[in-house]
Amino acid sequence: MSSNQNQQGWGLIGPGRFAREFAEELREAERARLVAVASRKKERADSFAAEFGFERAYGSYEELFADDDIDIVYIVVPHVFHREISEMAIDAGKAVVCEKPLTPGLAETDALLQKAGEKNVFLMEAMKTGFLPAIRKAVEWIESGRIGDPVLLRADFCFRGSVDPADRLMNPDLGGGAVLDVGIYPVYLAQLLFGKPREVAAVGALAETGVEESAAIVMQHDGGVSSSLTCSFRTEESMDAVIQGTEGEIRIPTFHAAKDVELWRNGKRAEAFSDPVGAMVGPEIEAVMDALAAGLTECPGHDHRATRDLAGTMDEICRRMVSEEIFQRVRGGR
Ligand SMILES: NC(=O)c1ccc[n+]([C@@H]2O[C@H](COP(=O)([O-])OP(=O)(O)OC[C@H]3O[C@@H](n4cnc5c(N)ncnc54)[C@H](OP(=O)(O)O)[C@@H]3O)[C@@H](O)[C@H]2O)c1
Numbered sequence: 001m002s003s004n005q006n007q008q009g010w011g012l013i014g015p016g017r018f019a020r021e022f023a024e025e026l027r028e029a030e031r032a033r034l035v036a037v038a039s040r041k042k043e044r045a046d047s048f049a050a051e052f053g054f055e056r057a058y059g060s061y062e063e064l065f066a067d068d069d070i071d072i073v074y075i076v077v078p079h080v081f082h083r084e085i086s087e088m089a090i091d092a093g094k095a096v097v098c099e100k101p102l103t104p105g106l107a108e109t110d111a112l113l114q115k116a117g118e119k120n121v122f123l124m125e126a127m128k129t130g131f132l133p134a135i136r137k138a139v140e141w142i143e144s145g146r147i148g149d150p151v152l153l154r155a156d157f158c159f160r161g162s163v164d165p166a167d168r169l170m171n172p173d174l175g176g177g178a179v180l181d182v183g184i185y186p187v188y189l190a191q192l193l194f195g196k197p198r199e200v201a202a203v204g205a206l207a208e209t210g211v212e213e214s215a216a217i218v219m220q221h222d223g224g225v226s227s228s229l230t231c232s233f234r235t236e237e238s239m240d241a242v243i244q245g246t247e248g249e250i251r252i253p254t255f256h257a258a259k260d261v262e263l264w265r266n267g268k269r270a271e272a273f274s275d276p277v278g279a280m281v282g283p284e285i286e287a288v289m290d291a292l293a294a295g296l297t298e299c300p301g302h303d304h305r306a307t308r309d310l311a312g313t314m315d316e317i318c319r320r321m322v323s324e325e326i327f328q329r330v331r332g333g334r
Pocket residue numbers: 013014015016017018019038039040041044076077078079081099100101126128168174181
């Protein structure tokens with residue numbers, strides 16, 4: 001346990017691309033003590049720790065798990081390593097916050113959730129979006145009937161990613177494919193707002209490596225709401241969401257990291273909300289520390305059921321697009 005009663009000690013595994021954005025906001029969290037960073041390369045951990053103000057750096061993940069000052073391990077490595085590293089952290093008795101997707105498939109996700117349950121250890125998939133004030137505002141508008149009955153959701157996460165077959169985005173052995181990496185966000189938003197779909201249809205274009213590089217997904221939810229979602233590694237950036245109802249619509253630019261949200265009625269902007277802080281992972285970080293302070297083993301804002309539902313829907317989507325061999329390879333079945 002961290003020295004100051006209110007503080008919670010964080011250890012970060014995998015000082016790569018997204019780790020930088022997370023650490024930038026972690027260091028702003030008052031209750032967070034930045035204890036250590038671990039990398040397979042000690043020099044990488046050293047420079048990251050120095051840049052973001054972590055107290056120490058380790059050249060192996062095992063050393064970080066053995067550090068008694070660390071309460072929470074944040075894992076930010078390619079998807080295919082999530083389960084093994086999370087299990088090591090759970091065995092060491094650490095609370096675990098692991099990047100999305102928790103694992104590349106439902107079977108592995110179930111196994112990992114079960115392990116955390118058996119050990120009575122906190123485990124959470126780091127799905128930042130639902131914690132953002134702009135998204136909470138959209139939920140509030142929908143629940144209070146501001147757009148009438150919701151009818152349609154359109155949401156996209158498209159950008160120009162690496163086409164290098166060895167890159168984790170394209171490589172089946174590193175959990176490649178647009179659905180797991182970015183399609184997860186529109187699917188998550190649809191399920192957050194309207195629940196796990198009753199029906200899923202999906203088509204997509206495959207990369208040379210056999211993983212999907214673009215996908216168009218249609219889902220039907222209970223209550224008559226339909227979702228139309230896209231994701232791609234091959235296009236200009238397009239990351240907005242629109243929720244249309246019988247009496248208005250909600251527009252969320254760059255919804256996965258939403259800062260602004262607008263309510264439109266009768267063709268006019270009726271209300272707008274801008275997050276005064278504008279953080280991306282800050283609210284998620286606070287929610288993790290709130291849950292731990294309350295002695296919980298799941299985060300109420302993104303619990304195990306939500307993680308499981310997400311993994312199950314993504315399995316269904318990918319099954320409609322990629323070959324059985326690629327489906328299994330991406331999910332660790334070599
Ligand atoms: N929440 C979000 O908004 C968000 C945004 C982007 C990405 N992500 C998620 O974050 C995770 C990491 O993505 P990233 O783009 O940051 O990854 P990355 O920069 O490619 O790699 C991060 C770290 O993973 C380890 N690693 C990379 N390639 C490896 C390999 N082939 N074998 C073993 N270890 C390897 C390295 O750790 P060492 O330093 O130990 O070598 C590296 O520093 C993904 O699961 C992704 O879905 C989340």
